[in-house]
Amino acid sequence: MASLASPLRLCRGILREIRAIKGLEYKQSLAYNYVLDQFRKNQITGERYCRAQEEALHASHSYLCLLTSTRQHMALYDMYHGKGQRDTEEMAGIVGLRLPTQPGGKGWEK
Numbered sequence: 001m002a003s004l005a006s007p008l009r010l011c012r013g014i015l016r017e018i019r020a021i022k023g024l025e026y027k028q029s030l031a032y033n034y035v036l037d038q039f040r041k042n043q044i045t046g047e048r049y050c051r052a053q054e055e056a057l058h059a060s061h062s063y064l065c066l067l068t069s070t071r072q073h074m075a076l077y078d079m080y081h082g083k084g085q086r087d088t089e090e091m092a093g094i095v096g097l098r099l100p101t102q103p104g105g106k107g108w109e110k
Contacts, residue, residue, distance in 0.1 A: 007039060007042075007043070007057060007060075010057065010060045010061055010064055011035065011036075011039045011060070013064045013068075014035050014060060014063060014064050014067065015032065015035060015036075017064065017067035017068060017071060018031050018032055018035070018067075020071060021067075021071070038056065038060075039060075042056040042057075080094065
């Protein structure tokens, strides 16, 4: 199994996503306090090692993936969601394509 990212890196990633969602007041949110509390509670010390810490790392990695994917989905949705009826040529231009033209000029192309 591939190794997961370090706990500090995961914590920073989750807090970055919370900051992107909540704005400047993210440190007063319940989610921020909960994430910090969970990461502090599941730290590995020299005196103890428990399996729950590995489970917490896996769960936090999954949660970070969910937060990142949701933010990227919303950005793509806002960018490409139709704001009314668009014609085929305009939609092709949005995604970087051109409509085929027929050589010889049959009268229907522009």
